[in-house]
Amino acid sequence: MNLESPATLPNPASPKPLFGASLQDITRLMERLRQPMYRATQLHDALHRQRITSLDQITTLPIAIRQTLAAEGYVIGMPEIAQTARSIDGTERYLMRLADGETVETVWMPGGDGGERGDGTPAANEEENEDTLQVDDYKRATICISSQVGCAVNCQFCLTAKLGIRRNLTAGEIAGQVAAVLNRHKVEVGRDRINLVFMGMGEPFLNYAAFMDAVRLMVTSMRIPESRMTVSTSGIIPSIELFALEPIRPKLAVSLNASNDQVRERIMPITRKWGILPLLKAVASVPLRPRERVTFEYVLLGEVNDQPHHAAELVHLLWNHNAKVNLIVWNPGPDIPYQQPTPEAVEAFQQHLRANGIPAYIRRPRGRDIYAACGQLKRTIETPPPALVSITPA
Structure with a gap:
C-alpha cells in the first residue's frame, strides 16, 4: 500500500x-x-x-x-455501512460503501452457521458444545467477508456471478469490513468469540496478494487468530500452491459442489481450467494444524448433484484426504434455474458419506429471507418485497 x-x-x-x-x-x-x-x-x-x-x-x-x-x-477510510437488512433469525446483511463509491456486502451471523463443525479447531469445539457453553458474558458470531466487487468465477447457481467482476478490494477494504462490523456490535477481540469466513462476494484466491495482506493485518494488528478464519476457494490452483507456503494462513475450504468433472464444469465453468483431480492434489499440499481437516463445501442442487451415485463418487474422491464435507442446501435466487433437493435426498447424501467414514455436516442457512445466505449476495441497493425484509439506513 x-x-x-x-x-x-x-x-x-x-x-x-x-x-x-x-x-x-x-x-x-x-x-x-x-x-x-x-x-x-x-x-x-x-x-x-x-x-x-x-x-x-x-x-x-x-x-x-x-x-x-x-x-x-x-x-481513516474504513468501509461505511450504508444499509442494513435484518433477518428473522438475527442475521444482518450490510451494504458496505467503499471510498470510490463501489459497494460490497458483508454478513453478521450471531452464533454462526455450523460451518466450523468437525474441522478440528477451537471454533468447531464451540459449535459442537454450544449447549454446555456459558455464553452470557461474550458474543459468539461469524462474519462473512467479501474480497472483490462482484465475481469472475461465474458459478451458475450463485447470484453474485450475475454481477460479473468490477474490481479487486484492497487489503484495507477487506479487513475494514471486519472492523466496521466489530464496531457496530461493540465486539471485544480476545474476549468475544468471532470467526471470519472469506465466503462473501468474489473469489479470494483471484485477489490473493490483497487477501493475504488483509489476513496478516488482522492477525498481527487486529489480533484475530488465523485459526478463527476460513477462506473458501472455487479451486484456483496456483494460489492454493502459494497458500501452502504461507506461515500465517486461515483454514481452507474448497467449493467442490460436484463429484465429477462433467457435472462440475456445467455448474462451475472454472473446472475447464482446473479439474477436480489436480485440485485435490494441490489441496493435499497444504499443511494442516494438529487435528485440522480441510473443508469441502458441497451445494446440493436438486436432481443435479444430489443423487446416490454422486454421493458414492464423492466418497471415492475424498476417502484418502483429511477431509470433512459441509452440505449446503441450495439457497434460491431470482432467475437461477435450479431447485432445492428434497429433505430425503439431503439426509440420504449425508448418511452415505458418514457411513463411509467421511464427516459430513449440513450447514444451517442463515439470512435466507434477506438474501444473506450462501450464494445470495448481490450488492442489493433496491428494497426487496416487504414480505422479505425492510432495508433501512445503518
Whole structure:
C-alpha cells in the first residue's frame, strides 16, 4: 500500500485511506512529516486495534499532526455501512460503501452457521458444545467477508456471478469490513468469540496478494487468530500452491459442489481450467494444524448433484484426504434455474458419506429471507418485497 499515491483507487484525487496501511507504510509517512517514530505506532494502533473511525478521535496524536494529515487528504477510510437488512433469525446483511463509491456486502451471523463443525479447531469445539457453553458474558458470531466487487468465477447457481467482476478490494477494504462490523456490535477481540469466513462476494484466491495482506493485518494488528478464519476457494490452483507456503494462513475450504468433472464444469465453468483431480492434489499440499481437516463445501442442487451415485463418487474422491464435507442446501435466487433437493435426498447424501467414514455436516442457512445466505449476495441497493425484509439506513 502506497500512502503517498493511492494507486489502488481509480481516482487519484480520491481521499487517501489510512486503514489497512502497514506499520512500515505509516512509519515512512511519519518520517516524511518529520515526526518521531513512536507516532507511527500510535497511529497504527489507533487504526487497527482501537478501530477508530475519525482522525479527530486519535487523541494520542497531537492536534497539529491530525490537521496536517487531514490537509493532505488522508482519511481513516474504513468501509461505511450504508444499509442494513435484518433477518428473522438475527442475521444482518450490510451494504458496505467503499471510498470510490463501489459497494460490497458483508454478513453478521450471531452464533454462526455450523460451518466450523468437525474441522478440528477451537471454533468447531464451540459449535459442537454450544449447549454446555456459558455464553452470557461474550458474543459468539461469524462474519462473512467479501474480497472483490462482484465475481469472475461465474458459478451458475450463485447470484453474485450475475454481477460479473468490477474490481479487486484492497487489503484495507477487506479487513475494514471486519472492523466496521466489530464496531457496530461493540465486539471485544480476545474476549468475544468471532470467526471470519472469506465466503462473501468474489473469489479470494483471484485477489490473493490483497487477501493475504488483509489476513496478516488482522492477525498481527487486529489480533484475530488465523485459526478463527476460513477462506473458501472455487479451486484456483496456483494460489492454493502459494497458500501452502504461507506461515500465517486461515483454514481452507474448497467449493467442490460436484463429484465429477462433467457435472462440475456445467455448474462451475472454472473446472475447464482446473479439474477436480489436480485440485485435490494441490489441496493435499497444504499443511494442516494438529487435528485440522480441510473443508469441502458441497451445494446440493436438486436432481443435479444430489443423487446416490454422486454421493458414492464423492466418497471415492475424498476417502484418502483429511477431509470433512459441509452440505449446503441450495439457497434460491431470482432467475437461477435450479431447485432445492428434497429433505430425503439431503439426509440420504449425508448418511452415505458418514457411513463411509467421511464427516459430513449440513450447514444451517442463515439470512435466507434477506438474501444473506450462501450464494445470495448481490450488492442489493433496491428494497426487496416487504414480505422479505425492510432495508433501512445503518
